[in-house]
Every structure is written in C-alpha cells, then in structure tokens.
Amino acid sequence: MDIKFCGAANVVTGSNFLITTDRHKILLDCGMFQGGKELERLNYEPFPYNPAEIDYLILSHAHIDHSGRIPKLVKEGFKGKIISTKATYDLCRIMLLDSAKIQESDVEWENRKRIRAGKEPIEPLYTVDDAELSLKIFETYLHGQRIAIEDDIKIRFMDAGHMLGSSIVELWIKDGNDELKLVYSGDLGMPNRPIIRDPEFIDDADYLIMESTYGNRLHDEYNQSAEKLIDIINKTAHRGGSVIIPSFAVGRTQEIIYGLNKYYENKELEEYLKIPIYVDSPMAVAATEVFQRHSSTFDSEAKRLILGGDNPFKFSNLRYVTDQNESMALNKNKYPKVIISSSGMANAGRIRHHLKHNIWDARNSIVFVGYQAEGTLGRIILNGARKVKILGEEVAVKAEVLNLQGFSGHADQKTLINWVSNFKKKPTKVFVVHGEEESTSALSRLIEEKLNIETVIPKLGDVVTIEKQHVSITKGKDLATEMLRRSIEEKLADLRNQLEALNTRKEELLKDKLLEKEYDSLKNILIQLEDNIMDLNIMIGR
Structure with missing residues (x-):
C-alpha cells in the first residue's frame, strides 16, 4: 500500500492524501490551499494523479481546506463516490456552492481587466454547475457505523469534535495478503467545548495520519x-x-x-x-x-x-x-x-x-x-x-x-498528545501533517520522546510504501461479548431519556446470541434512532 501526500504537508491547508492498494485508489479529503498567493496558486495546478482513476473520496469534514477542491476533482474526471457524514454533506451543500460562486465572481472581475489589457480571458477553478454535480455523488453515514465499502475495505467515522459532522476516519484495508488498519485524525477539536462532543479516542491503529495545527501551542480555557x-x-x-x-x-x-x-x-x-x-x-x-x-x-x-x-x-x-x-x-x-x-x-x-x-x-x-x-x-x-x-x-x-x-476549533499540543496516548495499541508510525513547520516539528518530537512512537514529517509529493509484516489486528467479529454489550449499553444510556420504552427491553437487546449475530446492524439502528429523535426535539424548541 502506498500513501501519497498531495496536500497539507508542512502547511496547514490543502488536505489531500492518496491511498493506493493493489485494487483501489482512495482519497482522504480534497481541500483548497489557503493563505498567500503562492500557496493558493497550487489550487490551479493539475492533481498529482488522474481523477478518473480514483474509486472513493473519504471526506473528514466540510471546511474548505478539506473539501474545497472537490468540484475541481469532479470537473477533471472523478466519477467515484464521496463518503462523509450526513452533517458534512449538508454543510458542503452550502460551502461548495458558495465557493463556486466566489470562483465565478472573481474570474468575472479578473476577465474584465484582462479584456481591457488585450489578454485572453481565464476560466474559474470550477463553476456552480461543477459544485452541483459533485453534490450528487455523496454517500452519507453516521458516526460509529462500520461500513464495508468493498470486500477488502471497511471504514468507520468517529467524532473528531472539531465541527458539526467532523470525523476521525478508521480504515481497515486488505492489500494482497496483508491486512492493516490506517487511522486519519482529520482535524481534532478541543474537549469541553460547547455544542460539539469531545473527540473520541481510537483503540488501535497500525499507521496514523495526524494533524498538527497547534502542535507547538497550548490554548486558553x-x-x-x-x-x-x-x-x-x-x-x-x-x-x-x-x-x-x-x-x-x-x-x-x-x-x-x-x-x-x-x-x-x-x-x-x-x-x-x-x-x-x-x-x-x-x-x-x-x-x-x-x-x-x-x-x-x-x-x-x-x-x-x-x-x-x-x-x-x-x-x-x-x-x-x-x-x-x-x-x-x-x-x-x-x-x-x-x-x-x-x-x-x-x-x-x-x-x-x-x-x-x-x-x-x-x-x-x-x-x-x-x-x-x-x-x-x-x-x-x-x-x-x-x-x-x-x-x-x-x-x-x-x-x-x-x-x-x-x-480555537483545533486541539492544542496537550490535547493532541493525550489523544495519541489513549490508543490501546499504539501505531507503528505517525505521519504528522496539517501544520506549519514549527508546530509539526514540535509535535513530532514530543510524540517520539513521550510516547516512543516513530514519526515521519512528509513533504508535498512524498510517497510512503507500507508493507505489512507481523502486526496483529483485532477484527470486529473477534471482540469479546462483554465489549459488545458495553458498547450497546453506552448507546442506550445516551438514549434513555428519549427512548424509555426501548430501555425497558434492553435485556432482549443484550442477549449474547443476538449480539454475536447482529451487533453491527443493531448499533447502526440505535444511532439512526438517536439522530431522528433529536431532530424532532430541535424542531419543537422555541
């Protein structure tokens, strides 16, 4: 398996990572470069891969530095699926269309000047039509749902606590005879913040791609x-x-x-x-x-x-x-x-x-x-x-x-280190991305010193080849029954005030036989029920 770092390498913006297996090509995010003029020129460069060959784009969240080049990707031939949470899709409907309008407006203004100067007009990075087309190929899931997008690829979104719908991406990938787990942090938020839940901890990973926006700073409370x-x-x-x-x-x-x-x-x-x-x-x-x-x-x-x-x-x-x-x-x-x-x-x-x-x-x-x-x-x-x-x-x-x-919506140094330290099975390597040089270097050094995990700070265009050797992976079906029961109990606790009738039948839900056979389906249904009930509550709030 190869990972190519096509954005957010030694810079904060332009998140875009290409995963290539023996059967599939998968993108993690497709964001816009933002900042000075030189950096923003990268948005107009050709993608360092053929968009038509990409099977899936997995989107961590809706911020433009993670989603902003999606319409360009579609414009240049991408015909796969975009996978995100439902909230991320709903926000992208606003943000990508708004971005497209800005692209069109800026180019219209620029072309007036070019025509007066006798120069050829230019085209926008993408148009509203391109953005509309990209929104038609989203496929959405909720946090906590583990989904097989292919026989050899499973994904799960966990709450990153950064913004509405933001996700940590867990990827289980079978590449030839090897099977490994890759985790992408997306953008992590701070704990104890209003509205959004705290970032969730992840149990295990073979490899981790991790943000470092504030890897050298501590935030005020x-x-x-x-x-x-x-x-x-x-x-x-x-x-x-x-x-x-x-x-x-x-x-x-x-x-x-x-x-x-x-x-x-x-x-x-x-x-x-x-x-x-x-x-x-x-x-x-x-x-x-x-x-x-x-x-x-x-x-x-x-x-x-x-x-x-x-x-x-x-x-x-x-x-x-x-x-x-x-x-x-x-x-x-x-x-x-x-x-x-x-x-x-x-x-x-x-x-x-x-x-x-x-x-x-x-x-x-x-x-x-x-x-x-x-x-x-x-x-x-x-x-x-x-x-x-x-x-x-x-x-x-x-x-x-x-x-x-x-x-700040980004985790500070203390929160980032605490998040990595909570992996029960530590990753073999951490690829430190999404940060300016000082913050990336500081976080990388701290992870190695405090947690004894090897880190890599990739540069734009670097390709890392991963060959799985002897890393054991705990698969979902091999989890102990008690772990399955605890997971359902936690979800029932969240729903208790809203679903009292269901709570009285929890013993039926927690039978070993049912858990062993239908655990994933059962949890997905409970997540969907929670989503619908809270939607009703916000509708009747004054």
Whole structure:
C-alpha cells in the first residue's frame, strides 16, 4: 500500500492524501490551499494523479481546506463516490456552492481587466454547475457505523469534535495478503467545548495520519475566552464602540452564538447591557439552520438546553442578516453593536467591509477567534500592522486588536498528545501533517520522546510504501461479548431519556446470541434512532 501526500504537508491547508492498494485508489479529503498567493496558486495546478482513476473520496469534514477542491476533482474526471457524514454533506451543500460562486465572481472581475489589457480571458477553478454535480455523488453515514465499502475495505467515522459532522476516519484495508488498519485524525477539536462532543479516542491503529495545527501551542480555557469576550463587548460598548469579530461561518459562529445565548438568556441583565448582536453572513445563517437539523450530534449540555425548550441559536438581542442593504446599513449606524461576519481569516466576504469602516476608530475592538493563516489579512492585523489595505484602500489600524485562542476549533499540543496516548495499541508510525513547520516539528518530537512512537514529517509529493509484516489486528467479529454489550449499553444510556420504552427491553437487546449475530446492524439502528429523535426535539424548541 502506498500513501501519497498531495496536500497539507508542512502547511496547514490543502488536505489531500492518496491511498493506493493493489485494487483501489482512495482519497482522504480534497481541500483548497489557503493563505498567500503562492500557496493558493497550487489550487490551479493539475492533481498529482488522474481523477478518473480514483474509486472513493473519504471526506473528514466540510471546511474548505478539506473539501474545497472537490468540484475541481469532479470537473477533471472523478466519477467515484464521496463518503462523509450526513452533517458534512449538508454543510458542503452550502460551502461548495458558495465557493463556486466566489470562483465565478472573481474570474468575472479578473476577465474584465484582462479584456481591457488585450489578454485572453481565464476560466474559474470550477463553476456552480461543477459544485452541483459533485453534490450528487455523496454517500452519507453516521458516526460509529462500520461500513464495508468493498470486500477488502471497511471504514468507520468517529467524532473528531472539531465541527458539526467532523470525523476521525478508521480504515481497515486488505492489500494482497496483508491486512492493516490506517487511522486519519482529520482535524481534532478541543474537549469541553460547547455544542460539539469531545473527540473520541481510537483503540488501535497500525499507521496514523495526524494533524498538527497547534502542535507547538497550548490554548486558553474556553470558559476564560468566553468570559473575556463578554468583558470586551461591555467595555467596548461603554466607550461608545463596536466589536467586529471575523469568524468562520461554519462552526465558530454557532459556538459564539451559543455562548452569547447563555449570557443574555440566563442572566438577569439591565436592558442597556443587551448590546445588539448581528450575524452578518448568509453562509453562517444557512449553516446555523443545518446545525439545528443535526442536534443529535450535540454534546449533553446542548441537548439538555434543547430538551428544556431553549433554542441555543436564538435570543432577544440577536439578529441574523442576509440582505446586503441591511449589511451596509450596519456601518452607517454608529450605536454600539457586535458584528460577527465571515470570512474567519478576513480574506473575503462582508467582514472586509466591516473592517474597512471600523478598524480606524480607536473606540472599536477587533476580536479574532480562530486560526489566521500566513499571508491572510487576519494574520497581518494580528502581527501588529499599523496600516492595512482593504478593498483597495489603505486604512489605519487604531482599533483594539485582540486574539482569543480559547475559541480555537483545533486541539492544542496537550490535547493532541493525550489523544495519541489513549490508543490501546499504539501505531507503528505517525505521519504528522496539517501544520506549519514549527508546530509539526514540535509535535513530532514530543510524540517520539513521550510516547516512543516513530514519526515521519512528509513533504508535498512524498510517497510512503507500507508493507505489512507481523502486526496483529483485532477484527470486529473477534471482540469479546462483554465489549459488545458495553458498547450497546453506552448507546442506550445516551438514549434513555428519549427512548424509555426501548430501555425497558434492553435485556432482549443484550442477549449474547443476538449480539454475536447482529451487533453491527443493531448499533447502526440505535444511532439512526438517536439522530431522528433529536431532530424532532430541535424542531419543537422555541
């Protein structure tokens, strides 16, 4: 088996890994390179493989640096299946279509200049039609379901705790006479975060492909950052200013809304403290609707809120903005407010207009709540630039600039090391990817020193050949009956408040004979039941 590293090798973006066996070619993610112009040029390079020869694309989650080149892959001949969770597919419906519109719009603007200069027009990276076509070939599953996509390949998605639908990918692969297990971390989240469940631990792997975004950093606690944000909002409003938050439309924005809901809904506040909160991003509005359709994937705290009748994405001083005229009016009205807008790295979208109209005023605050890639406007501002160019105009940076790392959707160094240490059977090698050089090197060194596992830091285009020798694998059908029983008990515990009638018959479900014969089917049905019941609960929440 070969693994070719076609993206996210010594960089954070462009995740794309090709697995080649004696019978199949499988891609893990197909993301867009983001950051400086040189890096983004890689999006226009030919794929280092023939898309028409790829059998499957397994997608860990919907973020554009993992999914953004899927329409290009389809445009250039891919006719296989795209496998993801249902939530990831629903988010891709928003994000890939939005990305396609941006590609078309940017090229239209560029071609006007080219025609005036007597140059040949160029084509977009892909079109809305390409994105629509790619969405027709998704096949979706839920976390925890083990699926045989071929006789010699099984996959299972486990919750990565990074964003709605995000997954760790477990792959059982038979290659010739060899059989091995490859685990791909995708992007791992932080534990004890709102809405999304904690990253799940994996029992075993022969080889691990692992992200390292924050492999050299420790984050602040989420609760500390949430409290700081409230403090920033109140202090900024007191001096007559507004708070501008560049935020990723999917995941981070919903997390901030959730935190603000807890503050404004559950505390006795004077009306003057209820500062207007505007979510100014059509994509964020659409993504929030997707979140509400997938409440079964939420953590226990969010579920309790919903079951208690509270919709965590609504409160009295929150307004969702989709209309462009209303968005423009926000900058004309000078009363204190909070504007949450995308993109999260401030490289595109409505946030650029809000920064242009607010960053020059010392009364205002600019609050970053996520990763800022090298070369982006967000990174330039964070690095202390006194002037920045926004929408063709040079603007002074006089607003207070703050960075709340406790909101980060990526695991920090401590969480990454803890996740690897919880493998009961450690991988033979860890391939460290999805990080800038300093973070990748730091995490690699720590894994070797603390866990005594060999690591490899691949470069873009590197190919690793794996020949299975004497690595034993525990197959699903060989698991002890007690392990099967414990797994079903855990799922029943999650469902107990919603499925009381079923819970009274749990002894029937836990009979050895039934478990031995129908374990996988039984667990898949329970997962589907949980999904449907939580969907009903979010629908009736006020």
